[in-house]
Amino acid sequence: MSATAVVDHRKKFILLLAKAFLTFGAPSHRVETQLFAAAEKLLIPASFAFIPGIVMVSFNDGETRTTELHFVRSSGRIALSALNSVHDVYRDVFDDRITVQDGISTLDRILRAPPLYPLIVRCGLAFVCASVICPLAFGGSFIDMWVSGTCACVLQYLGLQAAAKSSVYANVYEISVSIIVSFVARSLSSIPGSLFCYSSISSAGVVLILPGFTILISALELTSRNILCGSVRLIYAIIYTFFLGFGLTIGSDISILFVNHKGYDSLGVIKSGLQADVMHGTFTAHNASNSTTQPSFTGTFGFLNATNSHVSRGCYRDPDWPWYRQPFPWWTMFFLVPLYSTCSSLSNLQSFRSSRLPIMIIFSCCSYTANKASNWFLADKGALAPAAGALVIGLLGNVYSRWSRGTAFTSMVTGVLFLVPSGLAQAGGLTGNYDSSVQQYYSSFTLGLRMIQVAIGVTIGLFVSQSLIYAFSATGSAAEMAF
Numbered sequence: 001m002s003a004t005a006v007v008d009h010r011k012k013f014i015l016l017l018a019k020a021f022l023t024f025g026a027p028s029h030r031v032e033t034q035l036f037a038a039a040e041k042l043l044i045p046a047s048f049a050f051i052p053g054i055v056m057v058s059f060n061d062g063e064t065r066t067t068e069l070h071f072v073r074s075s076g077r078i079a080l081s082a083l084n085s086v087h088d089v090y091r092d093v094f095d096d097r098i099t100v101q102d103g104i105s106t107l108d109r110i111l112r113a114p115p116l117y118p119l120i121v122r123c124g125l126a127f128v129c130a131s132v133i134c135p136l137a138f139g140g141s142f143i144d145m146w147v148s149g150t151c152a153c154v155l156q157y158l159g160l161q162a163a164a165k166s167s168v169y170a171n172v173y174e175i176s177v178s179i180i181v182s183f184v185a186r187s188l189s190s191i192p193g194s195l196f197c198y199s200s201i202s203s204a205g206v207v208l209i210l211p212g213f214t215i216l217i218s219a220l221e222l223t224s225r226n227i228l229c230g231s232v233r234l235i236y237a238i239i240y241t242f243f244l245g246f247g248l249t250i251g252s253d254i255s256i257l258f259v260n261h262k263g264y265d266s267l268g269v270i271k272s273g274l275q276a277d278v279m280h281g282t283f284t285a286h287n288a289s290n291s292t293t294q295p296s297f298t299g300t301f302g303f304l305n306a307t308n309s310h311v312s313r314g315c316y317r318d319p320d321w322p323w324y325r326q327p328f329p330w331w332t333m334f335f336l337v338p339l340y341s342t343c344s345s346l347s348n349l350q351s352f353r354s355s356r357l358p359i360m361i362i363f364s365c366c367s368y369t370a371n372k373a374s375n376w377f378l379a380d381k382g383a384l385a386p387a388a389g390a391l392v393i394g395l396l397g398n399v400y401s402r403w404s405r406g407t408a409f410t411s412m413v414t415g416v417l418f419l420v421p422s423g424l425a426q427a428g429g430l431t432g433n434y435d436s437s438v439q440q441y442y443s444s445f446t447l448g449l450r451m452i453q454v455a456i457g458v459t460i461g462l463f464v465s466q467s468l469i470y471a472f473s474a475t476g477s478a479a480e481m482a483f
Contacts, residue, residue, distance in 0.1 A: 025078035140200030151205035182251025390461025
């Protein structure tokens with residue numbers, strides 16, 4: 001093979017590697033570094049620039065003093081198994097275990113491969129994820145979980161079919177599905193008898209389109225001093241959350257307007273149970289026969305509706321109701337957390353036959369445990385609970401990466417994505433009850449503020465974990481957060 005053909009093959013490998021990184025959701029803060037290392041190993045003078053969704057590759061020819069510029073663009077979503085395969089090809093070529101030609105054919109086969117699971121399986125995984133997260137994070141009952149699972153299943157189908165085939169619908173996909181889920185949840189919650197809970201159904205129904213992965217990527221970019229891409233992604237995630245909040249608000253308004261005009265009355269009953277009347281003064285007995293023997297009490301008196309103790313996360317739960325209308329007991333977390341972690345990993349296209357799947361589940365369970373424990377001991381600290389979970393998952397991911405010489409990023413994804421719905425739930429949930437339309441629209445902005453809290457917590461936790469690994473590292477360098 002001539003020298004020119006060898007150089008062309010190496011350039012093609014670098015371009016395919018860049019496309020694979022973008023297609024399968026590689027951490028963008030490591031894309032430039034990995035491509036530069038590959039070009040340096042293959043003796044190809046090149047420079048790279050990354051902006052969200054595009055990698056600019058410049059091949060420099062010193063002899064002819066020319067530059068060959070390529071724009072690699074791809075819009076994909078996270079695919080854990082494919083990402084691991086791409087990383088394995090990169091390491092094999094880097095360590096001279098396979099040739100560049102073999103690497104090109106392998107990358108081309110990975111890029112052309114169909115999704116790991118068919119549409120019906122991915123919709124089923126979405127159903128299980130939403131059904132499990134409903135009682136786990138949002139206080140839903142047994143009957144609430146079935147409704148939220150059905151909404152998530154329809155949401156997943158629309159995303160994989162309609163939004164993927166129509167660029168016009170893809171622009172309004174998130175808002176449309178949030179309106180549908182909120183409309184269904186509010187209509188069912190308006191049924192007399194409080195059979196369904198609006199807050200738990202609507203929150204769990206849209207959990208799959210929460211910008212958890214964007215939060216993770218922006219956190220990693222900010223910790224690596226990639227201010228431009230990190231801040232852009234973080235602001236996008238927050239604005240995206242505003243869209244979801246307003247979509248939920250619009251769906252609720254439509255239901256109240258056309259389905260049940262007394263919806264605000266039922267909301268007021270629940271809201272009144274959450275408010276206490278406080279009075280200051282002196283309590284004096286007016287019984288004439290005992291007026292001299294009864295002492296007076298001076299102080300502050302609070303009067304609270306007795307139903308307040310029966311309201312859990314915005315849902316009224318009468319203790320006399322049957323078990324299928326009650327929130328799940330605490331010990332069910334030992335089953336629900338691993339189940340959600342497993343289905344979340346599989347929905348992100350992780351192979352169920354992979355040996356990395358148990359590692360992801362264990363890391364996710366440890367992250368949730370730290371998040372739950374910190375929220376128990378540090379109540380009303382919205383950013384600290386996600387920070388504790390991110391700290392644990394960051395330490396475990398970095399240690400695992402150094403021990404196995406594998407990827408820390410893919411092992412951390414499931415755990416960090418778990419922090420977003422659980423962190424939002426602990427900060428007050430995605431939706432809330434309100435007395436007026438003004439409070440209703442304020443709740444949409446509050447959802448964005450909660451997302452900021454979760455984002456700050458995740459960023460701080462990952463940054464501290466990387467700093468600790470660096471401080472106690474024998475080589476003086478931290479393990480890579482990703483590849």
